[in-house]
Amino acid sequence: MISQQDHLENWRGKLIVNQQVTTIHGLEAVEIGCNLGHDAPPIHLWDKDEFGYYRCPECGLVWVNPQLTDESVAHIYAKGFTSKLKSKPHPTNFLAYRRPLKRLAPYRQYSRLLDVGCFTGHFLLAAREAGWQQVEGTEISSQAIEYAREQYHLTLHEGDLLSLDLPSDAFDAVTLFDVIEHVSDPLGTLRRVYQLLRPGGVLYLDTPHFTSLPRFLFNKEWSVFFPWHRTYFSANNMSLALEQCGFRVRDLRAVGIFPLSRFNAWQSYQAADAIRAAPAPQKHTWIRQHRNTLRPYWLGFKRMTELPFEALSRVGIHIGAKLVVYAEKPD
Structure with a gap:
């Protein structure tokens, strides 16, 4: 090196x-x-x-x-597009987004929300259903953009957030679900989000937590270590990065034992073929076929695993597998 x-x-x-x-x-x-x-x-x-x-x-x-490089990552995403699309929940199944949408609702001043790395826009559909009048997304996958526009008639911007011409001080909320670990410039991305938010607006993000108990148990075999996950944060340096960008952290928790949503884990297994011979476990095929039936039970189980980690986070002990952050742009 x-x-x-x-x-x-x-x-x-x-x-x-x-x-x-x-x-x-x-x-x-x-x-x-x-x-x-x-x-x-x-x-x-x-x-x-x-x-x-x-x-x-x-x-x-x-x-x-x-x-x-960004070009190499885009190549991998293209390989994983079909499998990720198949593993997504039905577009009317919004249970997974209920909690963040509830937390974001008080910030709905202009009723304008931006989801960064929106894929085919399922969260945007959930936000629209929850009352957000103007929902927009960014996505680097041309396949996902085309699908979302044709199927759901969403307003999407193709490209990396840092390369897009979007209005400053315009959004009540900007969300990044399992995104910040993928981008080539996390700090630059957070700075750009800060510019896009109106004063008093809120950022939501989640990302795998490097200093979590599951990571210590599994070490380098932890399920999120793929080359296209380019950066890994702890609770401390995530707070540091947000403060460097001007944000005021309102809530930061490390929750659960699962660092990624199931459909993102599936995509990672599939896209791994671009790096090495690591086919996805066959059990995922059965889960994918029955996902809408299983989803409420899965979310209930997942929520139960999050509760003890949330309690520890409230007293400053951050050992859960996923960082969940709400941060405001000061008025």
Whole structure:
């Protein structure tokens, strides 16, 4: 690995170590540093599928290095599109979104919401059903964009959030469900969200929690370690990143034993074929076929597993598998 001290330059809000592109399993990748701006030599944790996992000794942020380029990630997403679409719940099944929508409702001043990384727009449908009048989404997958426009007539913007021309101070709420770990520039993404929110608006995000009990138990075999999950946060450095961007954290919890929603786990298993021979477990086929019947029971079980972790988070002990964050842009 190239030293963190070599050839440092600023690139989209993060440190890129070397502009030379390497190739791993036919996919382009580039050496990077800590996204929160620290330049201390990173600590090597382990290698998996020929990608290194590194931790910043100053803030604890963990990232994949070398990191897949945006083009390589888009290629992987294209391979996983069909399987993820099939594993999505029925578009009228909004149980999974009931709690975040309830928390977001008091912020509905202009009734305008943006979902970043919306895929085919199921959360946007749920938000519209809940009374949000203007719902919009961003998505890098042209396949997902085309599907959502044809099926649901949603307003979607194709591309990475940092490349899109969207109005500042315009949205009551911006949401990122299992997204921040995927983007090439998490800090830059949070800064852009801050710009898009109106004063007093709210950000919701969730993401796998690196310093969770399940991660310590499974170490590098934890189910979320794929090269296209490029950055992993703890409760502490997530708070640090949000505060650097100007947010006021209203609620941060580490909940449950499941770091990803089931359909995102399915997509990861399928897309793994682009990296290595790791076919998805066959049990997922049966689950997918009966998902609408099973979903209420699954959500009930999942909620039960979250309760003890939520109680611990309230007293500052964050060991759950998923970080759930609400943060406001001050008035």
